[in-house]
Amino acid sequence: MRYQDIQWEDEDSGFEGEKAKKKEEEASFEDLLSQDASQNDEADIRVGRQVTGTISSIGTHSDTVLIELDALHTAVMDKNQIVNDKGEMEFHLGDKITAYVISKSGDEILLSRRMGQSKNPLEDLLMARNGQLPVKGKVTGENKGGFEVTIMGKRAFCPVSQIDTKFVANKAEYMGQEFNFLIEKVEEGGRNVVVSRAKLLKREGEAKIEELEARVDQELILDGIIREVKDFGAFVDLGGFDGFLHVSEMSYARVNRASDYVQKGDKVRVKLQKIETTADGKKRISLSMKAIQEDPWATLGTKFEVGKSYSGTVVRLENFGAFVSLTPGVEGLIHVSEMSWEKRINHPSEILKVGDSVQIRIIDIKMGEQKLSLSLKNIEEDPWANAETKYASGALFTGQVQSLKGFGAFVEIAPGVTGLVPTEILKRAYGESFKKKASPPQDLSVVVRELNLGERKILLSLPEIKDDSGDIAAYREYMESQEEKTHTKAALPQNRGTFGDLLAAKLDKSKAKN
DSSP states (O other): OOOGGGGOOGGGHHHHHHHHTTTTTSSOOOOOOOOOOOOOOOSSSSSOOOEEEEEOOOOOSSEEEEEEESSSSEEEEGGGGGTTTOOBBBTTOOOEEEEEEEEEEEEEEESSSSBOOOSSSSHHHHHHHHOOOOEEEEEEEOOOEEEEEETTTTEOOOOOSOOOSSSSSSSGTTTTOEEEEEEEEEEEEGGGEEEEEEEHHHHHHHHHHHHHHHHHGGEEEEEEEEEETTTTTEEEEOOOEEEEEEEGSSSSOSSSSGGGOOOOOOOOEEEEEEEEEEEEEEEEEEEESSSSSOOGGGGHHHHOOOOEEEEEEEEEETTTEEEEEEEEEEEEEEEESSSSSSOOSSSGGEEEEEETTEEEEEEETTTTTEEEEEEEEGGGTTTTTTTHHHHTTOEEEEEEEEEETTEEEEEEEETTTTEEEHHHHHHHGGGGGHHHSSSTTEEEEEEHOOOOHHHTTTEEEEOOOOOHHHHHHHHHHHHHHHHHHHTTOOOOOOOOOOHHHHHHHHHHHHHHHH
């Protein structure tokens, strides 16, 4: 419906008379609003136009704000127009501000950042619709399709999909609230009015994003509210538009799921990382909480030293070792080889589980790679310390059999120190019942024959076997064959036999010579 098609009542004749005095009296209301308002000249300072000026005065004992539009024009605005919902001043002296002319009588110009302050509600509705100007309204009721909204004394309808940019799960939370709306439709002389808040929020959000894009290199810190949480991150409401906070950008500490760190409704402070345009033209805003936290590696050297012991918490297990958190954001690795002096660890789960508190020793720090090498076993004294003296050839021990293999029995002669008694020596001592005599957890009296300190290996014998040189030689031959197998990565010939067979063959060869 065009302006000249409206049938005005008698009380509107004053408005028509005022318009008749202007040069544009024959132009439609929509045509007037569509003209360019890029400059604040006399033709542009008229009802419905958008103008920009500088705040020159803010009343301390009154609600009046003065806006200097140019050298010849000063406008007036109500102070509540520059105060947000929290009562905070959004503009100050000297700030530029853009508003709409809602009234002009002689030299008196009245401005508003929102529509709804003129004396003709229908005119305001049409002006707001055609100029897509925001209008304040109050949600007063609800119906099947949406909400009833009172705007400028008239009842309007807002579809439920247009009350917000997010899904509306509870309509009651909007009841009694005041919001700004865009007028979508004005029909039947103002009796049928349709409004949208979602479109206004989207428009305002797009404007804010454009402003952020222009300042993205200024390391902006923003306040937001967690709107939705996924395992991989969270969507943050930045005031009409969303940014995305990836789980890896929440903290220097390891965060496995976003819900472990933030919850819906949490207030957060984030740093703007980047703004990208997707293939479908949408803006993707990347945020970080970690970027405004202190990097724990920056001060690591003042808190941790190589060779010293600290407490930590096991946070992750892998086949090759366990990761331990020493402080939020600082983790180190205990390799399986650094877990125990006493036994070989095949998987860290044999002695550790996630959540365990452990005492560790730092054995290496690589600051450039942000890596810590830790040891669990080095907290205790190395059982192989002074091994040359403790486990010299001929030393006698009583130890417990840990395992019996085809080539011999492993006997623990001290905590963390295990030696091997070859199978043939066991057979010579115990005959065919050697498996019963040398199976775990039997105790055996043994004597040290050889110490290989480099490989931390001890070859043992039994005190009752006086001549075991042939057995020792066969053992060496066996070890050489194993070493050759490792280097060549080739399978042993099928006729090579077991270690016991090698020992027997060696003994037979020795007897044949005699």
